Amino acid sequence: MDQEPIGSVFEYRAKGGSGSDDDISAKCALWLWPLxxxxxxxxxxxxTDMGMGESSIVLDGSQLREAAAAVEPYWPAAEGQG
Structure with missing residues (x-):
């Protein structure tokens, strides 16, 4: 990313899934900015379309920050980039 986003961002990125009449599974990534x-x-x-009412979980923000701080590039940045 060339610039930091303006404002808060919470993005769902679908990674695939499967299902039948009685079962469904899905994989996704969530992108949150700022931490x-x-x-x-x-x-x-x-x-609601899948019959799931509102539910929630509590995550530890400090663990998310620690995980983000430990991220390492998968491949080197192209010349002239970060």
Missing amino acids: PPAGDLRLVAQW
Whole structure:
């Protein structure tokens, strides 16, 4: 990314899935900007078309920050980039 986003971003990136009439599974990645502060972060989801009412989990913002700090590039940046 060339620039930091303006404002907050929470993005769902689908990675595939499968299912039948009785079962469904999916994989995704979530991208969050900026990183949350240390402390509790509540993630809330609802999918009424699939019969899922509102539910939530609490994540530790400090663990997300620690994980982000440990990220290493998968391949070197192209010349002239970060």
